[in-house]
Structures are given as structure tokens and as C-alpha cells.
Amino acid sequence: MSRYRGPRLRIVRRLGELPGLSRKQPKHAYPPGQHGQDRKKRSEYAVRLEEKQKLRFNYGLTETQMLRYVRRARRVKGSTGLVLLQLLEMRLDNTVFRMGFAPTIPAARQLVNHGHITINGKSVTIPSYGVRPGEVISVKDNEKSRKIVERNLEFPGLSNIPSHLEFDKAKMTGKVNGVVEREWVALQVNELLVIEYYSRQA
Known part of the structure; x- marks a missing residue:
């Protein structure tokens, strides 16, 4: 299906x-x-x-x-x-969504598919990639990618960042510090x- x-x-x-x-x-x-x-x-x-x-x-x-x-x-x-x-929560597309880079998970999937997201400095285009503690998720360092995410960050899908994520809005970078807890x-x-x-x- x-x-x-x-x-x-x-x-x-x-x-x-x-x-x-x-x-x-x-x-x-x-x-x-x-x-x-x-x-x-x-x-x-x-x-x-x-x-x-x-x-x-x-x-x-x-x-x-x-x-x-x-x-x-x-x-x-x-x-x-x-x-x-x-x-499911630790999928890359969901993590990108939870950090506010995209307003919905389908939009986050598109961001990843189009190569706008990097993990530890390397471009990853697989939305189902399972992020692990210690990994750094960033927006690709080019004008097009940053403009898309800047626009999305003005109206994030969810306002609260989960406790297992650390997010720097100015640098458009997030770090995975652990595994998501049920309450989040x-x-x-x-x-x-x-x-x-x-x-x-x-």
C-alpha cells in the first residue's frame, strides 16, 4: 500500500x-x-x-x-x-519537524529528500534515517536551504522542543542528546x- x-x-x-x-x-x-x-x-x-x-x-x-x-x-x-x-520519533523527517525546520512531517520529508539537511556535516537524503544520540542535525550551508528553513521557523508546527533535542535557532543546528521520552x-x-x-x- x-x-x-x-x-x-x-x-x-x-x-x-x-x-x-x-x-x-x-x-x-x-x-x-x-x-x-x-x-x-x-x-x-x-x-x-x-x-x-x-x-x-x-x-x-x-x-x-x-x-x-x-x-x-x-x-x-x-x-x-x-x-x-x-x-518513529527518532526518524530524521520527524526530528526535522520537531525542531521546527518544517511545518509538518511531509514537508520535513521533502526537505530531507531535496538535500537541505545534513547530519554531522554530511548531506542525508533518507527521511527514514534513525538519528542517534550525539548526532548534529543542521541546515545545509547555502542560501536556498537557509531561506526555506528561516521561513518555516517563523511558524513551526509544534512550539515545544522535546527534551532529547538541543536546538540553536541562530545557527539552525540541533543536537540529539538522547532518546525521546514518552511524555514528549x-x-x-x-x-x-x-x-x-x-x-x-x-
């Missing part, structure tokens, strides 16, 4: 606030469609599916990528749900239900 490229507000109306997908707020609080205001009680499967979809759409992943991350999380000691969230994950999601959803597949 390919990455979603349709109307973002439609997804926000269906799943609730997704800070990584869109900054816009929908006019209506109920889901889209003819029966949006008249939803019946959902099954356990539907609840788990919705939590999984929140993660998928917020971080801009394909179904194959999600399954791969769940399998990686299962191999790590500790809470599988927490490890999954940490793997901006998305309201029940990660245990996501793990339960994948329990038969992973």
Missing part, C-alpha cells in the same frame, strides 16, 4: 488531531461521509485499526514500513509499544492497541 497523498483534513476529521500531518483544524468535529455524525458503537478491531492508522498517517508511513517497525520493536527489550514510538510524543495514541492489532501479523 502506497503512502497517502489525499486530502489531509479528511483524515484529521476521521482520526482526530494529527500534529505531524496537518496544522489546519477541520470545521466539523465529526468524521466525514454521509454517516459521519451517526456512528454506531465500534468493534474492538475497529478501535485497534484506528489507533494504528493514527500512527501511519501522522508519521507518513506505508503499511509495509509500519509492519517493519513493529517487528523491529519486538526484537528490542522493554515495552514494545514504547520502543515503536521511539523508533505529541500524538495522542494508545500504542498498546497498535501492538495488539499487529499481534497476528508480526
